[in-house]
Amino acid sequence: MQKPKPVDVTAVVAIGALAGSTVVNLAEHDVSAIRILIVALSMLSVGGILLAQIAKDMTTELYQCPTKDCRVEIRATRNHSPERLAALRDMATDHTRHGSTAS
Incomplete structure (x- = not known):
């Protein structure tokens, strides 16, 4: 505890x-x-x-896709490594990685 x-x-x-x-x-x-x-x-x-x-x-980071009308967002707790948080941020903010399936 x-x-x-x-x-x-x-x-x-x-x-x-x-x-x-x-x-x-x-x-x-x-x-x-x-x-x-x-x-x-x-x-x-x-x-x-x-x-x-x-x-x-x-204690939570929120990463959202900046593309208009794209509702992809990833919430991650800050207890992850900086590398993992960067990977999650990149995944959420790169519309080409989730484009047509989440729009």
């Missing part, structure tokens, strides 16, 4: 703090415990999903 990065820890703390302050605010307004629980779990769940999506986007 990887050691968490400071940005990940900060994001989790921010999500927890926002959910916690919302819970306190709801409790001060006499909202029922079940509703507070539902809101808190929803906020934590959505926050976790958002954090996972941001992390995925930060």
Whole structure:
């Protein structure tokens, strides 16, 4: 398992703090415990999903064909070697390599 990065820890703390302050605010307004629980779990769940999506986007390269109306795109994680990423980029951006089959 990887050691968490400071940005990940900060994001989790921010999500927890926002959910916690919302819970306190709801409790001060006499909202029922079940509703507070539902809101808190929803906020934590959505926050976790958002954090996972941001992390995925930060570690993924997207290569698209520049030819108009060609929808070829390749998504690759950055943990590949630079040579492999270059080969994937070349494959996606060279329309002659995928031309008529993907248009």
